[in-house]
Amino acid sequence: MDSSKFTQDLPDWPKQTVRGHTIEGYRYTSKAFADQEFDHMWTKVWLLLGREDEMPKPGDYQQEEVGPESIIMVRQDDGSIKAFYNVCHHRGQRLVSAPKGKVRRFVCPYHSWAWTREGVLDFVQDADDFPQGNPCGKLTLTEVKCESFAGFIWVNMDPESISLKDYLGPVWDDWKGYNIQNWKRYLAKSTVAPVNWKVIMDNFNESYHVNTVHKPKGANVEKLRIHSGVDTSYKTTRFDMSDYGHNRMIMLGGYAGPAINKEGTVGEPLATILREWEVDPADYTGRGEDTREGLQAARRKLGTERGYDYFDNLNNSQLTDAYHYTLFPNFAVSLWVDGFHFLRARPHPTDPEQCIFDNWWYSPQPEEAPDQVRTTAGLVDREAEVEHELFNMGEQSMGLTIDQDLSIFPAQQKGMRSRAYKGAYLAGQESRVSRLHELIDDYIAGANK
Template identity: 30%
Template sequence: MCSHDTDTYQPVTFTARPERLVQDDRVDGSMYHDPALFETELERIFYKTWIWVAHESEIRNPGDFKTTKIGRQPVIVVRDKAGKIHVLENRCRHRGATLCEKSKGNATGFTCPYHSWSYALDGKLRALPYPDGYEDILDKSELPLRSLRVDSYAGMVFASFNQDVEPLSDFLGEAKRWIDLFMKQGAGYPIKTQGEHKFTFHGNWKIQLENTTDGYHFPIVHKSWMSSVDEETSEMLSFMTDEKAVTHALGNGHSVMVMVPEHVDLDQDDGTEPLQERFAHITEALSKEMPPEQVRRIVRSLHGAGFNLNLFPNVAMSMAFFRVLHPVSVTETEIRHVALGMEGGPEIANRERLRIHEHFQGPFGFGSPDDAEAWERVQRGSYAGKNVPILVNRGLNREIVADNGDKVSHATDEGGMREAYRTWKRMMSDE
């Protein structure tokens, strides 16, 4: 039962304090469409905390780079000749033009196309044309590309504009254990990215943030996907009444939703779970070259880990892929779905992982298009009923606190959303 009387709920604008916008069991609808609120979110969240920018497999070799954004600000993620990873502002120090527009590649440096100012992989200004006009008025050592603070954990690369941000290990906290478990889907091989696709939906970024650990919607929104897969896969993801399917609020806005409890730790296998018949051709092919236990380990991992891990504010490690969000505007969000595979693993298994990814996450898949439709409906509906809050109260009556401090409830409950909004309120209240 709600802890507040809906009839007395008063809508607020961002002139109100964040604690009025976010309460224990509900949030205000203006959270999805207040432009002033969005601008403040960029400043106090996206430009203040750790933001996921890459997986190390995307920038494996010296000179490898990718371009991305933190909030609205374009950045380059690059590995220098010594192997160190840098995240640099994608902005020439002369007149502000972006240095690189390619999404990824390999380079020996970056040269501005406007006036040919040239920068090294670590951001140092190397050269500029016709330097005689700058004698005694410019020191190249004083004009490197702005470098962000960078750290990584288990191959996940994060960056922050805030040089005084807390250590990444502290920020991730309890989520580190789940990141380690997620990476076990490599079945003894390192995880690698296998390509991506991206799309934009007309909705606020927090609507997608809520979705990743929202098990309540799964059998409803994804009914068409459930009917398109084999019976074994459908049964594996029928977690609505499974008492072992739980959500953990991990602190700092992070949360995890367990959907397939027996696949939480893929190293643990008592040998009783039958391998899916749909993968029989893979089992047969791998058995010609590998021992049975290794074949079993790979085939059990084809669907990825048995959980979705949400890392506040912009990346989810969702079963077998990364979902990355970029806030474009208060009512527009870009989503990237990054498929994962095994670095050096058998090609037949990596191809199968791509086919599984495409079937749900692809632009013609049975999952993501339905999600996007639901997100846009939430956005449109948020403008109606100005005196009606957005509820995030499911499972409050059965939430418990574990020995490690995690708040735990069922996988269909909204504990992950409540965790994200607790952190949102704290960061938005911090002057």
């Protein structure tokens, strides 16, 4: 089956050449390599760091770490957002330690120097004791470039960088119709994982592992590669890559496929989803290849009246299919018609063999929707206000699918230290893994700015 006939109304992304060079173990274990990544890559790229709706009022801030740096994003009086390095220019103290809060001014906890929300120093103790003259009004916090898209705040530590829109390129065009800025967070679990950040990103850059790590019950399901109504076979999957290292992988969804069990009936969770859209799964017994179009038609017909106003901006494929994006360098999203599965891996401040991994979920707020939201970690009440949780890996479940992924990673990290491991031997469908590493090397070589 050729997936392009299902997604033909989507423009192609520019063609990329993957060079396919060696990806050796030191890339995951070496502190020297991690330092190169930080100096030449992390400090040159746009990074998704905050969320607009977490800081609605002037003075609301968020503080997030990227490797050894910490960035403050703060809402200004005019509604815009500025970002600053979280460091006091007196003697280097971090100004804030909480992940979010509200301030009139940033008052340093060491000697009480106070910085306005615009980043200007406007109070020091003993101002007349500075031989250089009173520093108030002269010193400013060091600003970081900051732009918003899809309700997320992105920062770039390189003052010379291209715009976020140019950087995201076709991803910007794909996402803008969903109105993700209005979606609400329903899951926010973060864990400190004992693996290099690229172990995690490599995994989200391929679906080759799916039939092993996420092995479903039932022999036919394995053979046919239909998981939760998604056809995971690479033969029916569409792959695209962008100029700046972002990737798109589209799998057919809403799809029961050829008979998935002996009776030829539609399985769960697709059967429930069909019923939610007034489609009787029994009508599709023995013809599971047609459920995708049936669900698309139902969503097209009922979506607007149920308050999914953005459905009109989407093509039919987007109404059912699984759109997996990996954004260079560290962000992966499974974008569903009603869900944004947010996956991010950030480098540890000092240890290349640890990272901070986020598994979050956002969903839209239509007027008429089920009382519970289906997330990757189960059902969550639509009215719930979900707080962020951070824990060491294994202390809590991240949800079944992500737990399955995580269960693999520590032993792979150990394998990266073996003298016998000579580097990855990749399948064609793992080209996005190659691309991630090639781009990192290009940044280190100075070929990308």
